[in-house]
Amino acid sequence: MKQCKICNNEVSTFKDVKKDLIYYRCLSCGFVSLDDKFMVNQTEEKKKYDQHNNSLENEGYVQMFEAFIDEAIAPYKQNIHKALDFGSGPEPVLSKLLEFRGFEVDIYDFYYAPKKVYESKKYDLITSTEVFEHLSKPLDVLTLLVKHLNPQAYMALMTKFPPKEDEEFLAWWYRRDPTHISFFTPQSFEVMADKVGLSVVKIINDNIIVFQKN
Ligand SMILES: [Zn+2]
DSSP states (O other): OOBOTTTOOBEEEEEETTTTEEEEEETTTOOEEEOGGGOOOHHHHHHHHHTOOOOTTOHHHHHHHHHHIIIIIGGGGGGOOEEEEESOOSSOHHHHHHHHTTOEEEEEBTTTBOSOTTTTOOEEEEEEESOGGGOSOHHHHHHHHHHTEEEEEEEEEEOOOOOSSHHHHHTOHHHHSTTOOEEOOHHHHHHHHHHHTEEEEEEETTTEEEEEEO
16 A cells, blocks of 8 residues: 655545546645656656756746745854755756855756765755655655754755645646656655654745754
């Protein structure tokens, strides 16, 4: 029987009949995931990411990150010097904006900046925006990242929380990207935090969560 990848509890199954996809929704924490067998391969995934043409010239994109920094990071800036942007994408926009604000920033991306610069380092802040929805093993990745946080350091994630109804979920634009496979509720983030030694500090809108290391 399928279990929730986050809290191991029972899940309900629902289907996108048209595209022949199977999703699971956790009856306890609300985490929604696409069945692993429908995951796109890495070649297709990279092709999809290459189509993202977001740069510092894209005003809306920059504004989104400025708001993210203002709300999720700026309140804690006194305690933040070194940051890592995990999953920085084809154009490292967020890291540049953080540097403009005086933070020292490393980047890592599985496809575009694959050198594991974080391996021997610890950070005061780790950001990961529009990354967790792509992960098939989110708890493993979170566990890895927490190892690279200093005590009391922050982690700020951006990923959209899923609608509560299956019908609404299936009609939701965000899940139509075939590389989006994991959808977290605030409650699933609470469970994850408990498991890896973080505390939830703040939830912003329907897509941002800030943790602090215990
Ligand atoms: Zn769950």
